[in-house]
Amino acid sequence: MIKRRGFLVAGGLGVLAATGSGVGLVEAQVLPGKVPLDRALGRCGDTPPMPAEHADVREETFRSQARGRDVRMVVATPPGAAAWLPVVIALHGWGGDARSVLGQALDRYLAQAAARGVPPFALVGIDGGSAYWHPRASGDDPQRMITDEVLPRLRRRGLRTERIGVLGWSMGGYGALLLGQALGPSRVGAIVASSPAVFSSYDDARATNARAFDDAGDFTRHDVRKALGRLRSIPAWVDCGRSDPFTEAAKRIRAGLDAPAGGLFGGCHDGAYWRRRAPAQLAFLGRNLA
Secondary structure, eight states: OOOHHHHHHHHHHHHHHHTTOOHHHHHTTSSSOHHHHHHHTTOSOOOOOOOSOOOEEEEEEEEETTTTEEEEEEEEEOTTOOSSOEEEEEEOOTTOOTTHHHHTTHHHHHHHHHHTTOOOOEEEEEOOTTSTTSOOTTSOOHHHIIIIIIHHHHHHTTOEEEEEEEEEETHHHHHHHHHHHHHOTTTEEEEEEESOOOOSSHHHHHHHOTTSOSSHHHHHHTOGGGGGGGGTTSOEEEEEETTSTTHHHHHHHHHTSSSOEEEEESOOSSHHHHHHHHHHHHHHHHHHHO
């Protein structure tokens, strides 16, 4: 009997052969389909087991003037952590929200990191919508929400916000780079951009996600590749899976930074990959914010 994975792979190759394409073009990413093929071949990797540790988690909702709507904020801290912790803002990917930090089990990985001796910090998720973490023509401005609303609220809670960390994956990885460029090294102590969804051109962005930017001018104003020099004095971690469509973009970003941590690892653009990277990313943030 043919195993399910073998059946899927054989079926996929059969379709390619029937259309005269050939698997070689898919492997080279000339044609779409590399991620489904890699997933069928088992190259994406498994989701790691959930950490046993639990963080303290609080949620609240407030009216954001910058976004023109009610937004939710999730704050996770290691159990028993003292007040005046440094803050890491976690930027979710496309289709996510503040609770994505819980969906990715980052609250548990945070508690696990603290139990292993990583200097503690507060991890904060916030609703960023689908504005790609930058000001939009509609008036939606998730970046201003962070700087003018979220950070002051956290400071009033007794958390340290004068110098923060930023963590993001996919769309949030792009947003982390953009926020680091906007605030600079005086305000940002460390950045983690995992599988950053950075496009090579406006046409590329529009073909992949027509809602990511308003127009070509919006893309140009917020093209993180053009301002990588602003990040060179900020400790940065940039990683990506080798079977991720954004692998080449991640390579170019890493090449534009000074000795970034992270790297390219086995995996795809999915939650299993991001969870596997979480322990090292949180340790990097804790060390640099301590």
